[in-house]
Amino acid sequence: MSSPTQISLDTIHLGDCLEWLRTVPDNSVDCIVTSPPYNIGKEYEVRRALKIYLEEQTAVLAECARVLKSSGSLFWQVGSYSANGSLIPLDVRFFPILEDLGLVPRNRMIWVRQHGLHARNKFSARYETILWFTKSDDYIFNLDAIRVPQKYQNKKSWRGENKGELTCNPLGKNPGDVWIFQNVKHNHEEQTIHPAAFPEDMIARIVLATTNAGGVVLDPYMGTGTVAVTSRDLDRRYIGAEIDPSYHAVALRRIAGTPDENGYFPNLKTLRDYCETHSEDPAKYRFDAQTAKVASGRAKSRRFSELHHLQELEDRLRLEEGAFGDRLRSISEGLPDIERYRAKELDEVPTLFETEAV
Incomplete structure (x- = not known):
């Protein structure tokens, strides 16, 4: 194994990430954010037995933990592994690996997907997860940089000593751990040839929250360069690796x-x-x-904010819950024509997540 050496910032290595990570100096990175291969047979990965896949990922994560500064953060975004009809959330398997490496869990973000894997014999998948771990308890978290508007932004106290004063932070509230950034698919202006890219806004939230200007952000599975481009635009430095030459070339073109x-x-x-x-x-x-x-x-462009999609999700869930409650009441009341009710219900339910033209 080669000894860690000084590496050039603002570069993306073309090649295997594990070999490259071994050249990165100890305690040199402020934030690591990535989405590793899910091991589900995507065009950019080779499907392996889950045990072997997790062993390989453990080796990568061990190097990530080594290069992370004591004030640094690691964000590992994963989905699920499916085999023989079963569904294994990968974050469940990654969580103990990260703990065994001495990293400290901070959050498990739910990234709600407008569309997902459809299922017939189980509920359809509609979210993925982002695990946030830190190297120590002395970590960076810039909440003011990522606040979102309050539901009642100018709400004031109406009694007591604080009467007439704002009852919330005027800069906004903590965005919480449920995220609904738009998926980068068809008709999204950030779409590249990569089938599963990060939305830049989501990476921006992570980078702004857990690094300061000039900080170093690493992505060991760089893909088509979303982490690099976003970090650069936010006055951060970036490094990373990508093994696929076509994705690597796209990343360099995005940066240029x-x-x-x-x-x-x-x-x-x-x-x-x-x-x-x-x-x-x-x-x-x-x-x-x-x-x-x-x-x-x-x-x-018809780009919408995360808050727009969150409101749509809330409206949709409220609609679904109400429709299901109505259906239960119709059954309990013994109404005979359930099929007609279902047809009427479907006719009245609008399509919420329509394809957005850009």
Whole structure:
């Protein structure tokens, strides 16, 4: 094994992450955030027996723990492993591995997905998880940098000594541990050739909360460069590795932010950013995942905030719970035409998560 050496910041290594991690110096990284292969047979991974997969991941995590500063944080975003009809949440298996490495659990965030794996013999999967562990109890957490609006932003006390004063933090509230950032799929301006990329807003929340300006952010499974681009835009440094040459090339193109020799960008967001900076017509260029005849400017984007999607989720759940309660009451009251009721119910339930054009 090679000894850790000084590495260049703001670079993405092309190759195996475990070999590369062994070259990273001890206690040199402020934050590690990634989504490792789920071992479910995606195009960018080789499916292995779960035991072997977890052994390999343990080796990677051991190196991550070594390079993390004492004030540092690690975010490990995972889904589920399915085999022979069973479903194993991977965070359940990763949790004790991280504890055994001496890391301290801080949060288990639920990332609600607008769409997910459909199922017939069990409930459909509609969320993934993000495990947050720290190296010690002396860690960075910049809450003010990530606050979100209060439900009643200007609510004031109406009695007592504090009458007329604000009863909440004017900067906003803690966003909590249920996140509903939009999934980067079709018609999302950040979409690249990678089938499972992070949304930049979600990485921004993690980076702003757990690092300071100039801090070093590491992603051992860099993919098409979301962590690198987001860290750079937030005045942080980045390092990482990616084993797939095609993803690595896209990451470098996103960082460069310029069109290739054929006038193509890695995604629509990079195209729009370039055109806004250079006062160019977006229709002059194309991007890798383009399906429309021409690229549009950001004025035509229909991007929505996390709060928008959270409100839609709450409305949807309230609707589903109410409809189910009505159905139970109709059964208990002995109403004969349940099938007609179901048909009427489905006709009245709007489609909540429609595809959003960009």
